[in-house]
Amino acid sequence: MADVQEQVAPDAERPQERPAAPATLPDYLLEPNAVLLDNCRWRHGQVPDYSKANASFLKGRTTVHAPGSLEDIVSNLVKNWEKEVSYKTHEEDFRTVDIENYQFSVNGGVKRGLTEMLVIGTYSALIGDQALFCSSKISFEESHKTFRRSMTEGYSWEVLEVWSGPPKVAFKWRHWGKMTGPLTCPLHNGLRMVAQPTNEVVSLTGVAFCTLSDKFQIQNLEVYFDQNEPMNSMVRVNNSPIGLPAKGKTAGGVDVELKPPGPQASPARKKAITRDESASSVTETRKPEPQRPLEKQFSSPYQQEGLWGSIRGWWGS
DSSP states (O other): OHHHHHTSOOGGGSOSOOOOOOTTOOGGGTOTTGGGGOOSOBGGGSOOOOHHHHHHHHHHOSOOOOTTSHHHHHHHHHHHHHHHHHHBOOGGGOOSBOTTTOEEEETTOOOBOHHHHHHHOHHHHHHOSBTTBOGGGSOHHHHHHHHHHHOTTOEEEEEEEEEEOTTEEEEEEEEEEEOOSOEEEEOTTSOEEEEOOOOSEEEEEEEEEEEEOTTSOEEEEEEESOTTHHHHHHSEETTEEOOOOBOOEETTEEEEEEOOSSSOOOGGGOEEEEEOTTOOOSOOOOOOOOOOOOOSSOOOOOOSSHHHHHHHHHHTO
């Protein structure tokens, strides 16, 4: 167990003092790395190392929440959820979700259960099929390797604001990391994009609505953000989003150079993608799917008795 502790977050991220909380609160609401101490079946056969992500979080966060605050609680819940869906392999080992009632969706789209998320992975579930990323052509393992290789210093996440407490929690979040390695991923027509590192910080923001059970487990998690932004922000030339690729034959296949829409392209930052000889087209142009408008008002009634009543008083809402 001591070895596991060494792989957990730096001590600087661990609050030294917390206000008294209801005894019924699970540890994953109080500690961002709580599930890393679980004795369970981990992907790759070992506890994941979050030291880089935690260091990046401390360095790049824009907000500091008071220990035990609503923002701190929500942050801890989501961080432990991410660790479980990314690295636990068996549903019965999950603690942050209500397994039988769990649903996850992005921008009002298809609702996925836990079983499906353990197959496709969080990156594919979040980004989906976009012009520069084909989630149906990449495995769970490869999608996670893709972003770990590109964000070598860690890909961190923080809660910016929380607008309502349980049972339906509404909050704004930020996800960021420095692109220090190449980004390689499949496109829809067999092409494989290779974008060279920009050494710039990639930052995303969005909102989420999370419904919790009376045991503080996630039942429904709805995420809203621009699904094109993760890839667009990582594939840029002279700080301008790339245009559609142009064909160019080479021996043994086809190299496609991604050009910027403006006239000033930096050769050092040109991006290339390659595909097999069997691929017949470069890319497909698709109209963006309409997205549901975000909820303008949030409703989060509290129960006056039991666990919700005690946690309401504790949060001072």
